[in-house]
Amino acid sequence: MPEPVLPARITRDSDASIIRCEGDWSLEHLRRGLARLGRRDQRRQWTLDVSSIRRLDTAGAMLLLELQDQLPGKPAFDGLQARHAALLKLVEEHREPEPPPRPVRYGPLASLGKATMDVLAQTVAFLAFLGEFASDALPRLLRPFGVRWKQVVGEVQQAGVHALPILGLLSFLTGVVIAYQGGTPLEQYGANILIVDLLTITMLREMAPLMTAIIVAGRTGSAYAAQIGTMRITEETDALRTLGIGPLEILALPKLLALLIAMPLLTMFADVLGILGGMVVAHTMFDVSFTDFLNRMPEAIAPSSFWVGIIKAPVFAAIIVAVSCHHGFAVQGSTEAVGKATTRSVVQSIFLVIVADAAFSVIFNLLGL
Amino acid sequence: MAASDSADDCIVDIRNLHFSRGRNVIFDGVDIRIPRGSVTAIMGPSGTGKTTLLRLIGGQLRPDAGEVRVGDETVHQLRHRQLYRLRRRMGLLFQSGALFTHLNVFENVAFPLREHTDLPEPLIRDLVLMKLQAVGLRGARDLMPAELSGGMARRVALARAIALDPAIIMYDEPFAGQDPISMGALVTLIRTLNDALGLTSVIVSHDVAETARIADLIYVISQGRVVESGSPEQLMASESEWVRQFMHGLPDGPVPFHYPADSLADDLLDTRR
Numbered sequence: 001m002p003e004p005v006l007p008a009r010i011t012r013d014s015d016a017s018i019i020r021c022e023g024d025w026s027l028e029h030l031r032r033g034l035a036r037l038g039r040r041d042q043r044r045q046w047t048l049d050v051s052s053i054r055r056l057d058t059a060g061a062m063l064l065l066e067l068q069d070q071l072p073g074k075p076a077f078d079g080l081q082a083r084h085a086a087l088l089k090l091v092e093e094h095r096e097p098e099p100p101p102r103p104v105r106y107g108p109l110a111s112l113g114k115a116t117m118d119v120l121a122q123t124v125a126f127l128a129f130l131g132e133f134a135s136d137a138l139p140r141l142l143r144p145f146g147v148r149w150k151q152v153v154g155e156v157q158q159a160g161v162h163a164l165p166i167l168g169l170l171s172f173l174t175g176v177v178i179a180y181q182g183g184t185p186l187e188q189y190g191a192n193i194l195i196v197d198l199l200t201i202t203m204l205r206e207m208a209p210l211m212t213a214i215i216v217a218g219r220t221g222s223a224y225a226a227q228i229g230t231m232r233i234t235e236e237t238d239a240l241r242t243l244g245i246g247p248l249e250i251l252a253l254p255k256l257l258a259l260l261i262a263m264p265l266l267t268m269f270a271d272v273l274g275i276l277g278g279m280v281v282a283h284t285m286f287d288v289s290f291t292d293f294l295n296r297m298p299e300a301i302a303p304s305s306f307w308v309g310i311i312k313a314p315v316f317a318a319i320i321v322a323v324s325c326h327h328g329f330a331v332q333g334s335t336e337a338v339g340k341a342t343t344r345s346v347v348q349s350i351f352l353v354i355v356a357d358a359a360f361s362v363i364f365n366l367l368g369l
Numbered sequence: 370m371a372a373s374d375s376a377d378d379c380i381v382d383i384r385n386l387h388f389s390r391g392r393n394v395i396f397d398g399v400d401i402r403i404p405r406g407s408v409t410a411i412m413g414p415s416g417t418g419k420t421t422l423l424r425l426i427g428g429q430l431r432p433d434a435g436e437v438r439v440g441d442e443t444v445h446q447l448r449h450r451q452l453y454r455l456r457r458r459m460g461l462l463f464q465s466g467a468l469f470t471h472l473n474v475f476e477n478v479a480f481p482l483r484e485h486t487d488l489p490e491p492l493i494r495d496l497v498l499m500k501l502q503a504v505g506l507r508g509a510r511d512l513m514p515a516e517l518s519g520g521m522a523r524r525v526a527l528a529r530a531i532a533l534d535p536a537i538i539m540y541d542e543p544f545a546g547q548d549p550i551s552m553g554a555l556v557t558l559i560r561t562l563n564d565a566l567g568l569t570s571v572i573v574s575h576d577v578a579e580t581a582r583i584a585d586l587i588y589v590i591s592q593g594r595v596v597e598s599g600s601p602e603q604l605m606a607s608e609s610e611w612v613r614q615f616m617h618g619l620p621d622g623p624v625p626f627h628y629p630a631d632s633l634a635d636d637l638l639d640t641r642r
Contacts, residue, residue, distance in 0.1 A: 235467035242427060242461040243481045243529075244453045 006054060008034055010067075017045060021067070022052045025060025035067040046071050051079025061091040129326040136248045137256070151254040152261070159220040159255075160262030164269060167215050171270040174207055175199065175277025183286045192286045196293055197300040199278035204305045208270035210357060212263060213316035217349040221324035224255055225345035228328025229338035237329070252325040259317035267313040271306070304369050312360055316353050323349040380405040380537060380569045381426060385435035388418070388425060395421055397593035398435070403537075403586075408563050408570040410584035412577065413591050414615065419573040422590075423539050426571070427461055428452045439537070457485060460530030460538040464545055466522035468514040474501070474525050475510040481532045500528040503565075504558060520551025524558065531562065537569045538562075544576040556583055577616055581605070589615060 006023035008030050013020065023029065048068060056064075065088070068074055080088070106114060140146055182198040228251055231237050237247040282288035288296075324345040331337045381403040388396040395418040403409045411419055424430045425437050428444040437444045442455060468477050478497045482488060488496070501507040504524040514522060523543065530538055540559065544552050560583040563570045574580045581587070581601035588598045589612055597604060597612050605616055614622035 230470075234470065235463045235465055236469055238429070239461075239463060239467035239469070239526075241429060242456055242459065243484065243533075244457040245484055246453070 026057040155258030171273040172277035175274035179278035179281035196296040203274040224324040225328040229331035232331040263313040263317040382438040387434040407585040460535040466526040
């Protein structure tokens with residue numbers, strides 16, 4: 001038969017000045033504030049009667065000692081059972097009063113400063129990586145036979161060919177949306193045919209390169225960061241170094257070359273699918289037949305629109321590879337860092353891609369393209 | 370000055386090495402000489418920078434002062450390309466094995482050969498199988514690293530490390546987390562390979578019993594200094610209280626059992642909130 005539970009209890013007999021501790025002073029039967037005495041109680045002389053404590057564990061012993069500390073003159077434990085005495089003694093010996101380190105709290109100004117310094121440090125680290133990468137890669141590019149072309153082809157397959165379905169679908173839908181949204185106001189003025197200008201210029205100049213960059217950053221950039229980050233954790237990058245092979249050369253350079261090749265091609269693919277999506281909408285909703293659409297296209301756009309879009313692709317590719325490899329190589333310590341690096345690489349590459357796109361817009365505007 | 374020392378038979382010669390990370394001093398004047406053809410162990414408690422020492426020998430880190438010489442070359446004065454050439458003469462076995470997870474056992478061992486040589490495929494195949502045979506895993510050549518046990522992975526990594534027939538092989542905690550059988554296999558393997566291939570082995574470890582079984586020479590480092598060095602027997606019978614505690618694994622002694630902490634009572638009762 002299990003013993004009935006007797007929660008730990010303190011009773012105060014004020015007349016006889018006795019504090020009685022009773023019950024199970026073990027972890028599961030202790031309450032918060034059990035051993036806290038009021039200020040009035042703390043001023044009186046008490047006798048501490050512990051004879052009716054049934055069970056005692058380290059937590060209970062700790063609490064008993066705390067209770068004792070609060071009483072003036074530290075009264076001895078009355079009626080302490082022999083089986084509890086040893087535990088109590090052990091616990092008392094190992095209570096080492098030591099000042100805890102003060103938790104550091106920063107004010108808003110200090111936090112701002114710290115955040116700024118963090119960003120600066122990250123920027124410096126990124127620039128250092130870029131420098132290291134460039135100094136490693138440039139001499140190799142001058143001797144193209146040494147480059148791992150087989151690996152480059154594999155990466156093109158991964159980053160390029162395998163991205164075609166998702167990129168195609170999304171570009172097609174983007175084309176549909178642009179044509180649909182733009183077509184409705186144009187229709188009110190009877191300028192349905194201008195849908196061609198709207199669609200082709202938006203797709204070629206902006207949407208296709210951006211969509212491609214965003215999808216590649218999300219699909220491939222994250223994979224790069226995760227792959228390199230995991231290799232850092234499993235010490236594979238160190239193993240490469242000890243085998244006399246630079247990890248940048250075998251991990252980062254083929255990826256850079258692969259994306260430099262794949263991204264312009266993907267952008268062209270996105271151009272085609274996007275315009276196709278727009279054509280379908282123009283045909284079904286706005287009475288612009290495929291023939292009219294295709295006839296209008298050369299009149300509507302200058303070839304420069306196409307090249308303006310394509311020329312951005314390699315730049316975006318370089319941004320994505322640099323950012324994701326940088327975060328991959330920066331992974332240290334635990335597997336948790338891999339997840340963080342992956343997220344950060346995607347966020348930062350998309351951010352930098354959009355910043356670069358804005359810069360391109362300004363430059364092309366100045367050049368009158 | 371160097372001529373007066375008998376440095377000829379030392380393949381690794383570390384003199385007055387100083388190294389720190391930030392304000393944290395890791396080595397504060399360390400002298401270590403590793404004789405050619407020996408199995409030398411570098412021992413010490415966790416966190417004394419044993420792995421850092423291997424990285425300094427491998428040229429992945431630069432000392433703040435002092436020098437690390439391997440063979441005739443001072444590691445930290447080498448140019449990039451020379452350093453990489455030197456590293457091909459040094460095998461390093463990582464604690465985790467660090468096999469390339471996307472390659473199978475055969476390709477892992479073949480990797481350094483393919484990278485650094487122009488040998489024809491049949492010759493590579495023979496070399497790889499020979500190395501795998503040496504570690505007893507010729508039958509496991511088609512397995513992927515994920516299918517290997519920890520001990521097997523370490524043996525494959527060992528086969529990869531000796532693929533280029535290095536002059537020195539460094540082991541980073543080779544015995545950590547091994548069951549007695551694979552531990553015994555590794556201990557024997559390290560000694561056998563060392564003697565059969567004429568290598569020099571450097572073992573970094575804190576597994577005293579296993580290391581003492583095979584080492585010719587042990588350096589015990591702690592708090593940035595070499596505390597004592599000598600043969601396993603000499604160290605076991607050491608006068609120093611600290612070395613005795615370490616070599617015999619006594620829980621309390623000059624090294625306290627407790628990490629400095631808040632009062633246990635405060636932690637338990639959570640009175641600091």
